[in-house]
Amino acid sequence: xxxxxxxxxxxxxxxxxxxxxxxxxxxxxxxxxxxxxxxxxxxxxxxxxxxxxxxxxxxxxxxxxxxxxxxxxxxxxxxxxxxxxxxxxxxxxxxxxxxxxxxxxxxxxxxxxxxxxxxxxxxxxx
Amino acid sequence: xxxxxxxxxxxxxxxxxxxxxxxxxxxxxxxxxxxxxxxxxxxxxxxxxxxxxxxxxxxxxxxxxxxxxxxxxxxxxxxxxxxxxxxxxxxxxxxxxxxxxxxxxxxxxxxxxxxxxxxxxxxxxxxxxxxxxxxxxxxxxxxxxxxxxxxxxxxxxxxxxxxxxxxxxxxxxxxxxxxxxxxxxxxxxxxxxxxxxxxxxxxxxxxxxxxxxxxxxxxxxxxxxxxxxxxxxxxxxxxxxxxxxxxxxxxxxxxx
Numbered sequence: 331x332x333x334x335x336x337x338x339x340x341x342x343x344x345x346x347x348x349x350x351x352x353x354x355x356x357x358x359x360x361x362x363x364x365x366x367x368x369x370x371x372x373x374x375x376x377x378x379x380x381x382x383x384x385x386x387x388x389x390x391x392x393x394x395x396x397x398x399x400x401x402x403x404x405x406x407x408x409x410x411x412x413x414x415x416x417x418x419x420x421x422x423x424x425x426x427x428x429x430x431x432x433x434x435x436x437x438x439x440x441x442x443x444x445x446x447x448x449x450x451x452x453x454x455x456x
Numbered sequence: 457x458x459x460x461x462x463x464x465x466x467x468x469x470x471x472x473x474x475x476x477x478x479x480x481x482x483x484x485x486x487x488x489x490x491x492x493x494x495x496x497x498x499x500x501x502x503x504x505x506x507x508x509x510x511x512x513x514x515x516x517x518x519x520x521x522x523x524x525x526x527x528x529x530x531x532x533x534x535x536x537x538x539x540x541x542x543x544x545x546x547x548x549x550x551x552x553x554x555x556x557x558x559x560x561x562x563x564x565x566x567x568x569x570x571x572x573x574x575x576x577x578x579x580x581x582x583x584x585x586x587x588x589x590x591x592x593x594x595x596x597x598x599x600x601x602x603x604x605x606x607x608x609x610x611x612x613x614x615x616x617x618x619x620x621x622x623x624x625x626x627x628x629x630x631x632x633x634x635x636x637x638x639x640x641x642x643x644x645x646x647x648x649x650x651x652x653x654x655x656x657x658x659x660x661x662x663x664x665x666x667x668x669x670x671x672x673x674x675x676x677x678x679x680x681x682x683x684x685x686x687x688x689x690x691x692x693x694x695x696x697x698x699x700x701x702x703x704x705x706x707x708x709x710x711x712x
Contacts, residue, residue, distance in 0.1 A: 332574050332605035340491050347485055357483065361491070368608040368634040369491075401669065415633040417669040425666045435491045435608075441484040 333373040337381040340374075340437060347440050348386050356390045358441040364397040364432035365414045371396070399432030495609055498577035502584065502612025509589035512692075512699040513597065515611055517635060518619035519628075520601030523645040523679055525553045527619065527688075528596055529560040530679035534689050539593040539696055544583045546575040546600045553598065563587060574605035577612055593696050603632040614699060621646040622656040629664035637668040641691060647678040 344359055359378075363369050371394045382388045401412045403419035404427060410420035412427075419427050490496055506513045516524050525545075532541050543564040545553040554566035565583040567575060580597060587595070597613060599606040618639035620628050623646055629636035636642065642665055644658050662674045673691065677684030 332608055335572065335574070335576065336491060336608070339494055342494065343487070343489065343491070347487060351485065366634055366637065368604065415630045415664075416667050417633075417637070418667060425669050426671070427669045429669065437487045437489050437491050439484050439486045439488075443483065 332368075333370060333377045334381065336369055336374060336435075337377045340378070341382050341385065341387055343437055344387050344390070344440055345385060348442070351442060353442040353444055354386050355443040356387045356440060357443040358391045358393055359387070360393045360395070360438040360441075362395045362397055362434045362436040362438050364434040365399055366429065366433045367435040369435060395438070397431050397434050400430045401427035402430050403427050492609065495577045498581055499610035499612040502577055502581055503614070505584055505589060506595065506612060506614065507703050509592070510700045510703040511589050511592050512594045512615070512696045513611075513613040514594060514615045514617055514692075514695075515597050515599060515606075515613035516617050516619070517599045517603070517606050518601060518621070518645075519603050519624060522601070522619040522621040522624065524598050524601070524619055525556055526679040527643070527645060527677075528557060528562075528598065530682070530685060531689070531692070532557070532560040532562045534682075534685055535692075538689075539693060540591060541594050541596065542587050542592045544575075544580060544587075544595065544597045546579070546598060548572075548600065569600060573600055573602050574609055575599050575611060576609045580611045593700075594692060603628065603635045607632075607635040607638055615640040615695060617641045617643060619643050619645050620661060622650050622653050622658075626657050626661040627664060629661060629668060633668050636665055637670055639665070639670060639672050641672050642670075642674045643688065644674065644676040645679065647676050647683050648681045 344356060348356055363371050375392045378392050379388065382390065399412045399414055400409060401417050401419065402409045403422060403424055405424035406419060406422040408419060408421040409430065412418060412420070417427055417429060418425050518524055528543055535541065541562045543557045543562055545557065545564055545566045546569060547553055547566070548569055548571065550568070551566045554564040557564035565586045567579050567583050569575065569579065575597065597611055616638050618636055620642060622644060644661060650656060658676050665672065665674060675684055675687050675691070677688055
């Protein structure tokens, strides 16, 4: 269950951003996670509150964009959607494809609940 | 020398901040950074250690009991003086595997992870400082036996080798696509047990690997009776040589 370690890494980044903004409450954390990243989104959502307890991120909603697995065929050039364990070109069946999406593991954005933090941002101009 | 961790530093050093945080409308800050960014920086730092010492770093992964340590013992013995090997051993508990490697004649550092199901770049970095990289050609990082979690963490390795033993079933690449997609070489191990197992089809295992868009070589071998070991040794020698060539060429450009 490496999602716990992933959550810890995620929390450290989120808190780093929160600290730069001087915020006390994080409302929403948006992530982009592909099925081939090796992360199970539901496990991540379950584990995050355990890791974030007692921090400004403890009430955060985790929102995860599901990213489809897409491949570009090096044989016929076509682009198609694929299954995680059958990365094949839908048009010609070739396995000589490049993965163009589905491997993402990104922190997209953090939403803060206290407006004060934004005043601080405007003041410092960081 | 790096002030923070006492190592030799490098351009990809993980302490360097590269904040790309930008404000967007409302109360939202766009970040767009890898979740495992911290680990990735550390991994890049480890890789710069390996490159500076012209060491080929191999992350060895498989399920528990697929024969990682046995393959390493056989490799150390088969290589003799041709390449010098060191091993970082990752296990939840015990020094058993490190002891086996030392008995086979190579230096080994044991990492015990407690309950952690994978190695990360920080653990490997701590272990690196217990090894003399200048006297090593190939460093094996034997990951925790697990076909899921280790795949998500870059350790700074140059190559991933994934083992699949014939006792496990030929559909493992289909069941664990993240791990097998990352393989730079897949070794089918315990070939000596093939007859006893009866229904493992190496060709099918290879097909499943190809269906992950992975063109990696597939070797069939037995650490116990030596079958197929020559191709494995040839691959290692070839990879170590190209790693050295690449690094010394790079070194020449950077400092020549």
